[in-house]
Amino acid sequence: MQTLNDLFLIVSGLLRGAMGSWGFAPGLTDAIMALVSFVAIAALVTVNIIVILWVDRRFAAFFQERLGPNRVGPFGLLQSINDAVKLIGKESIMPAAVDKRVYKFAPVLIFTVTIVLYGFLPYGKGLAPIDMGAGLLFFVAVSSTSTIAILMAGWGSNNKYSLLGGMRTVAQVISYEIPLAFSMIGVVMLSGSMNLGSISAAQHTLWNIILQPIAFFVFIVASLAELTRSPFDMTEAEQELIAGYHTEYSGMRFALFFMAEYANLFSVAALGATLFLGGWEGPLLPGYLWFIGKTWAMVLVILWLRWSFPRARVDKMMKFNWKVLIPLSIANILLTGVGIKLYQYFSTVGR
Amino acid sequence: MSDTLETQEYSLNLGPQHPSTHGVYHARLRLDGETIVSCENVIGYLHRGMEKLAESRTYAQFAPFTSRFDYLSGALNTWGYAMALEKLGGVAVPERAEYLRVIVGELQRIASHLVMLASMVIDLNAVTGWMYAFTAREGILDLLEAVTGSRMTINYIVAGGVIEDLPSEFESKVKRTFEDLRSRLADFDRLVSGNEIFQGRTKGIGVIESGTALEFGMTGPNLRASGVGLDLRKDAPYSVYDRIDFEVPILRGGDTFDRYYIHLLEIHQSVRIVEQALDGLPSGPLRTKLPKAWKPAAGEAFGTIESTRGIQGYHIVSDGSERPYRMHLRSPAFANIAIVPEIAPGLTIQDFVATLASLDIVLGEIDR
Numbered sequence: 001m002q003t004l005n006d007l008f009l010i011v012s013g014l015l016r017g018a019m020g021s022w023g024f025a026p027g028l029t030d031a032i033m034a035l036v037s038f039v040a041i042a043a044l045v046t047v048n049i050i051v052i053l054w055v056d057r058r059f060a061a062f063f064q065e066r067l068g069p070n071r072v073g074p075f076g077l078l079q080s081i082n083d084a085v086k087l088i089g090k091e092s093i094m095p096a097a098v099d100k101r102v103y104k105f106a107p108v109l110i111f112t113v114t115i116v117l118y119g120f121l122p123y124g125k126g127l128a129p130i131d132m133g134a135g136l137l138f139f140v141a142v143s144s145t146s147t148i149a150i151l152m153a154g155w156g157s158n159n160k161y162s163l164l165g166g167m168r169t170v171a172q173v174i175s176y177e178i179p180l181a182f183s184m185i186g187v188v189m190l191s192g193s194m195n196l197g198s199i200s201a202a203q204h205t206l207w208n209i210i211l212q213p214i215a216f217f218v219f220i221v222a223s224l225a226e227l228t229r230s231p232f233d234m235t236e237a238e239q240e241l242i243a244g245y246h247t248e249y250s251g252m253r254f255a256l257f258f259m260a261e262y263a264n265l266f267s268v269a270a271l272g273a274t275l276f277l278g279g280w281e282g283p284l285l286p287g288y289l290w291f292i293g294k295t296w297a298m299v300l301v302i303l304w305l306r307w308s309f310p311r312a313r314v315d316k317m318m319k320f321n322w323k324v325l326i327p328l329s330i331a332n333i334l335l336t337g338v339g340i341k342l343y344q345y346f347s348t349v350g351r
Numbered sequence: 352m353s354d355t356l357e358t359q360e361y362s363l364n365l366g367p368q369h370p371s372t373h374g375v376y377h378a379r380l381r382l383d384g385e386t387i388v389s390c391e392n393v394i395g396y397l398h399r400g401m402e403k404l405a406e407s408r409t410y411a412q413f414a415p416f417t418s419r420f421d422y423l424s425g426a427l428n429t430w431g432y433a434m435a436l437e438k439l440g441g442v443a444v445p446e447r448a449e450y451l452r453v454i455v456g457e458l459q460r461i462a463s464h465l466v467m468l469a470s471m472v473i474d475l476n477a478v479t480g481w482m483y484a485f486t487a488r489e490g491i492l493d494l495l496e497a498v499t500g501s502r503m504t505i506n507y508i509v510a511g512g513v514i515e516d517l518p519s520e521f522e523s524k525v526k527r528t529f530e531d532l533r534s535r536l537a538d539f540d541r542l543v544s545g546n547e548i549f550q551g552r553t554k555g556i557g558v559i560e561s562g563t564a565l566e567f568g569m570t571g572p573n574l575r576a577s578g579v580g581l582d583l584r585k586d587a588p589y590s591v592y593d594r595i596d597f598e599v600p601i602l603r604g605g606d607t608f609d610r611y612y613i614h615l616l617e618i619h620q621s622v623r624i625v626e627q628a629l630d631g632l633p634s635g636p637l638r639t640k641l642p643k644a645w646k647p648a649a650g651e652a653f654g655t656i657e658s659t660r661g662i663q664g665y666h667i668v669s670d671g672s673e674r675p676y677r678m679h680l681r682s683p684a685f686a687n688i689a690i691v692p693e694i695a696p697g698l699t700i701q702d703f704v705a706t707l708a709s710l711d712i713v714l715g716e717i718d719r
Binding site: 060063064065066160161164230231233234237238239240241242307308309310311312313314315316 | 361363369370371385472473474475476477478479480482483486542543546548549551552699700701702704
């Protein structure tokens with residue numbers, strides 16, 4: 001059981017040992033191990049996107065009395081791969097009037113940000129590729145840079161619909177980042193650390209969702225807006241803005257935006273699972289399976305919301321953020337602080 | 352802030368290639384940010400010269416064209432055309448045919464209203480509601496296909512009657528379909544109408560006052576959602592509507608939500624009408640046969656019908672030959688779309704899309 005739990009650590013230990021015995025310099029070993037982690041993450045991102053896309057389609061079909069993709073491969077499992085190959089094969093059209101450098105760089109940037117985010121996630125005990133003391137802070141900081149990529153795409157495309165989509169993104173994502181970050185503060189106060197691994201470990205006895213239900217609610221809503229997922233998908237509202245910021249993109253450039261969206265869905269769900277559902281903490285099964293399972297539960301909730309709700313109105317959504325979510329998250333911080341102090345006081349009095 | 356920051360208005364062509372212009376409607380918008388300053392309707396992308404085509408065809412030959420006007424309610428178009436011809440030539444229609452017309456016409460109204468509900472909610476990105484309504488429509492289309500032989504461009508109602516009798520076991524099929532329809536509508540209602548976000552998107556948006564609506568010649572559900580209870584089936588009963596017990600739903604808000612909700616209410620009334628018509632179906636001939644080269648006496652006639660989108664009128668001028676001298680269509684969607692530039696200023700793009708969807712336009716009828 002323990003072997004299974006530490007499977008990846010053992011493999012990485014073996015690799016390091018082998019490289020040591022071959023007489024590699026420690027710096028080179030580290031570099032190679034970093035490369036190995038990167039390849040592992042990239043593989044995870046790709047596989048995840050393919051699976052999420054399939055689940056999204058089949059799940060939606062289940063909601064809507066349809067069959068969904070069921071032709072390519074068993075149960076249509078290979079449909080997403082088929083689509084990816086199709087998109088690679090397509091011409092990546094670049095309209096004449098675009099701002100070329102900005103237009104080309106935006107999809108690369110957004111996908112880079114997405115992959116970097118996967119590096120911070122604690123997949124199991126000691127299984128965070130980048131184990132950083134202030135990991136949570138860094139995660140939030142990196143994830144907000146994707147706003148710039150979207151604005152670049154919207155501006156660079158030289159299309160009014162794209163520009164509107166880009167502008168909506170900036171207004172929306174920047175505003176919703178505040179309650180998102182505030183909702184995490186309560187968790188940080190409880191676990192006394194910003195390291196994602198320590199946060200998971202601190203939930204050994206009790207998950208944060210029980211201690212922080214308000215923060216969890218705020219987190220879900222704010223992360224939907226961060227992800228620009230329905231009901232807050234104003235940035236690419238197809239009925240209003242054609243496809244928003246990626247209207248002018250085609251072929252692989254479009255695929256990068258598309259994949260980044262689904263990859264982000266997984267990484268934010270994973271963050272939610274880590275902060276509120278105990279991350280890799282769980283009995284019996286190996287930690288990474290718990291982590292993946294909880295993340296998928298979060299992903300399914302987000303997809304469920306997408307298939308149930310219409311799109312919100314831009315102005316009402318912003319009002320909801322400033323008038324409800326932010327006060328709520330601040331009140332939650334206050335309550336958490338008072339709660340922690342009371343707990344400390346009574347536990348010392350009782351002794 | 353607004354004193355120091357200089358903003359600029361810009362134009363945006365919404366359509367003719369746009370996901371939510373319901374075909375090839377084109378709105379030329381002037382925008383300040385996302386708020387519409389002014390709006391200009393551009394129509395005609397689907398113009399097929401139907402009225403002119405009528406002049407070179409015999410009366411019977413033109414009948415199939417009429418179901419291409421408002422392609423979502425083809426049977427009602429042909430009914431309106433047939434009524435105009437009957438008025439022109441003084442043709443009597445057998446009673447059984449009138450009942451069959453009511454059955455097919457109301458089934459067609461249900462199918463068309465379901466498309467309206469579906470496209471309305473998909474324009475607000477409620478994707479699941481869209482599928483629910485379209486699946487419900489399939490059942491109705493199956494019924495229509497069983498009677499008339501086609502799903503969309505129905506050519507069942509002809510001058511003098513109808514062409515076919517009901518198929519066997521039609522009543523039990525209708526019963527099953529309506530049970531299914533009721534449960535699906537209840538699902539749809541729970542999923543969409545009560546949704547906080549949906550109401551936030553539609554309530555108080557794109558309000559049309561009853562006076563304005565009348566000035567612009569609006570008819571149909573759009574007018575009845577503004578509080579004017581004009582429905583030809585009640586106010587100037589044609590066919591056998593005076594023998595059928597049904598209500599005309601009237602809402603007073605005049606906003607996007609009311610225009611959406613009245614369609615749901617009307618579907619329930621249409622179900623009632625079909626059930627009563629099936630119960631009261633008399634036996635008898637189906638059709639007063641007209642000669643192949645039918646030549647009505649010189650003169651003119653204006654036949655009106657309460658179509659899905661409002662009052663549809665056919666004005667036919669005969670010069671005594673077998674072809675109409677002139678045929679003109681009074682299309683309800685044409686009058687309904689005219690109000691868009693009036694209500695658009697002040698709406699955002701999002702509201703505009705919702706309002707346009709609630710007006711339930713069909714470009715085939717606007718452009719002809």
